[in-house]
Amino acid sequence: MEAGTHLGIISILPPILAIVLAFKTRNTIFSLFVSIFIGVLLTGNGLLAFPDLLKRSLGTTSFSWILLLELFIGILIAFFQRTGAIQGFTEIMRKKNLSRVKIQLTSWVMGMFVFFSDYFSPLFVGSTMRSLSDKAKISRDKLAYIADSTSAPVSVLVPITGWAVYLSGLLVGMGPIINQEMAMSTFVKSSFFNFYAIGAVLMVGLIATKVIPDFGPMKKSEERAINEGKVLRDGAEPLVGEELTETQAYPGYKINVFLNFIAPVLIVISIAIGTYIVLGSAKTMEAFMAAVVFLGIVMRIKGIPFKDIMDTAVRGMKGVMPAIIILALSYSINELSKEMGTAYYIIEITSGWMSAVVLPALTFIIAAVIAFSTGTSWGTFAIVMPIAVPLAFGFSGGEINMLVLATISAVAGGGVFGDHCSPLSDTTILASTGAAADHLDHVKTQAPYALTVSALTIVLYLIVGFIGA
Template sequence: MIPGWLSLAPPLIAIVLALLTKEMLLSLFAGIWAGVTILASYNPIKGFYGALDTYVVESIANPGHATIILFSFGFGGLIGLIQRNGGLAGIVNVTSKYAKNRRRGMITTGLMGVFVFFDDYANSLLVGNMMRPFTDKLRISREKLSYIVDSTAAPMASVGIISTWIVFAMSLLDGALKEQGIHTNAYLYFLASIPFSFYAILALVFVFINAIQGRDFGPMWHAEVRAFHEGKLIRDGSQPLSDDSMMKDMLPKNIPLRWYNAVLPILTVVLVTILGMIVSGAPDSYPENATFTEKALMVIDGSDSSTALLWASFTAAVIALLLSLSQRLINMREAFDSWFKGARSMALAVMILILAWALGAICSSVMTADFIVYHTQDIISPALLPALTFIVAAAISFATGTSYGTMSILVPLIVPLTILLIGDIENIVFIATYAAIISGAVFGDHCSPISDTTILSSLASGADNVDHVKTQMPYALLVAVVAIIFGYLPVGYLGHMHYWVGLMLYFASISALWIVLRYFGKPVESALSR
């Protein structure tokens, strides 16, 4: 029998070591090793080999994980191609005509993140890689870029009308309601919950508040001053997940910088991803009286986004190759060389992803999430349900690094508990509590150093993952505190609420974020003149 408190050991060891040593591979494997050692009757030798031949191997062998690995390599190769053919540089030149300063640069990057709402993986990789040359030119730190990318990935995917996140969360709600004998349209309840996803929405809003004010505080201020004043986009001695040394000097001299050589392949990624989700999710037949919305939801529910992204990355690489060869920008050998260099730049991140998945598996085996839920569920009262649910979900997702795992644990538990305490699924508290599960899961997905989207954001932005977490954490915690004080706590005591009350809560929340940054943040540009 495993002592309950030991179930916290794997994620805690990984998180603490990651923050202390800044060595992600070592930290993740140490957490896995500790967990398997516990399962192996505290035998560290069996734990070591079991971590390798069971958990790491199974992480690679998982078809969904293998698809993501191939997609990552394929996307890295695509970026290598469109950098070599001058397409990315062309985007920078065109965009720089409209955004000639840091404020506009950060706003543009944030808007790009909002636009790619259908999948958090695609959001991180597309926005980070596409905007990195542009933000580098404006001397925006990689930490700030990764913050913007991460803050518009999971948060946006969790509140978009259609996304891979939504289908998963809606499916969990539908199953939990049916277990209670309630048969209703879960999608409509999800749509109703979007305004109550306070953390996710405020995280998005704070990105633009930060960009407009041009102020920062804490580690982010130091990173921004370093980048703008000293020209150092990353900290000395840092270990960016994307290996820039493999990608630099790939652009031949005197090559035409044509923006469409990057935009067309990137649009191909978006279009093929959408088409791939439709193709992979379309059933053989639809119910006779199904509406268009019901058919669309069936397609999304059955879609395989990872496979669609795999198809998209390699299709886009073919398009980029044809564009490069048809314009005689590079020859076939140079094209494949640039593709392989780009793919190789993803190697470190892929290794970290594999270990992050393995850590998630061992957390499930030692029941980390179950332990946290067991020791917190008794303190939940009706009025405090939304706030406490958000805190519990945030703690679980931060410790385990998995938002989907957090939702999988909490939705089947919290939904029946809420129905028991509230007795009415039309009640605002029920909807807000469900939204709190999603937003809490977003917090961990957004902040945990062992979260896959945190890692992907660091990867796509060329940032050190630990530096990304350390600079982003104060901002995320600020947004979380504001979301609790001005969102989840008031909603818990309302029961029923008119839309204007919700608008007042958001006005208060946004005002609080604006005021805190205004009085505690320091301007970056004025620091440069000292």
């Protein structure tokens, strides 16, 4: 199918079916599989198109990268547990007698600290703080929400991340933006108008400090955790294997929090940020590989048998398999949505409403709907940015004014909303994995908070549009 074409209303059926089935059956893997299968049939390409779709979507550099990243993260977390590193860190934090509020705020700050990777952030925060939050009777849903809301929403605001490079790169050639340097400067200025990302991060702090009390399904989850001591609801299926949640420290191993926890984390952070500064691209997967190798050597030197180290590594890989399966199917439905022209259909049925006043607000809504339906923010950026920003320049007379900056931020914020909230999104899946939460419970409890921020964002964009028109 040529770029810009679509299959009409049929093109939105697979993602809608996946989301509806997921909430109805509470089985994400089954729901994705069924929706992909039916979507392939709707394209009229026959049954053989199903395995062909899987091969196309999974046989890519993009999926290979996230597959390896997930595996190395799983191994690192398993190593942390086998060396007692997380238990040691938890014990240090426990001695500080942190309250429920302070534990949530600590998780919030940790998520913002690991700003360079929206993949590492939710897994790091969830796996590190899970034991501590369990003891404080904080629901896994709340921990997943905190981890999720400090990943993509933070990454899109910081100008030294892959998100910033990618988004600014899309701006080159639009209006007076003639090079990458000018594009980055424009992106940085637009970040002040990214009301959704800013609001999503601030919302966590307000919820954690009880300035805004818990509401909706999250309130029920927190009441259950506090009153019944159940951090998961009865019948919940945590999106992580028992290989990771049940791994015990090696008998007789002397815990060294610096060597077994802090040093590997510093390796990940220093390599990721260092490669970004030197090479212009953060080598996150390579950073985790280096941390795994380092910690494996430390474990062997400190007396853990080689066989046990390898067995632990295998358990780590098995532990992240539920997330990898869902990610694989999410990549497939994303590829199917591209082929069916889902994003272009959504843009076409809304383009008639465009005016300078509603441009930022409508851009945010369109980007949010596309990202939520497809589970990809970067794909949304690539589709919406070349359409919305030239429109903004048309209204502004070719000048980089408030309307243009707000429209750029609306594309970024709308994409983050979908990436942050969709059950099909990789970072949403990783947040559920890190916190060992039921994936759909995480989506359901987080949604009211995200929608609240979205509603405020739309109002602010309407105000900006009115002023800038």
